[in-house]
Amino acid sequence: MTHIALVRHGESVWHAENRYAGLSDIELTPRGHDQAGQLASWAARAGLSAVWASTLSRARLTAAASAEAAGVEPRVDGRLRELDFGQGEGLTATEMRERFPEARAAFEADPAVNPLPGGEDPKLAADRFTECLRDIAAAHPDDRVMVVAHTTIIRIALCRLMGVPLGEYRRLFPRLDNCAITEIRPRDGQVAILRYNSPIGALR
Numbered sequence: 001m002t003h004i005a006l007v008r009h010g011e012s013v014w015h016a017e018n019r020y021a022g023l024s025d026i027e028l029t030p031r032g033h034d035q036a037g038q039l040a041s042w043a044a045r046a047g048l049s050a051v052w053a054s055t056l057s058r059a060r061l062t063a064a065a066s067a068e069a070a071g072v073e074p075r076v077d078g079r080l081r082e083l084d085f086g087q088g089e090g091l092t093a094t095e096m097r098e099r100f101p102e103a104r105a106a107f108e109a110d111p112a113v114n115p116l117p118g119g120e121d122p123k124l125a126a127d128r129f130t131e132c133l134r135d136i137a138a139a140h141p142d143d144r145v146m147v148v149a150h151t152t153i154i155r156i157a158l159c160r161l162m163g164v165p166l167g168e169y170r171r172l173f174p175r176l177d178n179c180a181i182t183e184i185r186p187r188d189g190q191v192a193i194l195r196y197n198s199p200i201g202a203l204r
Contacts, residue, residue: 002137003144003194005046006182008151009054009062010035015178018092022085022119022152025057032058035179038200040065042181048072049143052136054080054150062179063148070146079132082150083125086118112156112167126160129153137186151176158182161191
């Protein structure tokens with residue numbers, strides 16, 4: 001049975017100000033590179049058979065170090081990309097409340113029904129991401145695989161796999177730290193969550 005270690009990429013340059021980074025290709029900070037190195041130290045002893053990543057550079061660079069440490073070639077798939085936040089790209093929550101207060105309030109009430117203006121439908125995003133996870137699991141039966149992606153799409157996908165409303169992702173999974181491990185065991189369209197948001201230093 002496949003085990004998938006879902007990982008949020010290392011810290012990006014928008015992280016300190018809590019700016020929404022969806023499809024914007026934002027670079028890692030020096031700390032983000034350090035986090036990727038720590039993740040690679042875990043990957044070297046984790047028994048990984050593959051490392052997959054989003055096409056966005058912050059995920060690809062994070063994954064590259066772990067793939068090298070695990071002795072595998074990194075693979076990328078566009079379906080693992082972050083949710084597109086539309087007009088919210090590059091803004092903080094406060095800036096959104098100033099520019100489009102009603103849309104931001106609706107998003108906070110139910111982000112699945114009310115995506116940010118011009119943003120991607122979370123239901124379609126969950127479809128593409130979970131489809132990719134199914135394909136990865138089928139390609140690596142009974143293996144342990146790392147998938148480096150992004151905070152919002154991972155949390156939305158977990159809701160889909162658990163069979164709970166997608167709009168609950170902010171409440172059920174309020175945070176996902178950079179380079180922390182969330183390990184799942186998908187089966188028959190559902191999932192067992194073996195660990196959530198585990199810091200690298202706590203893993204063996």
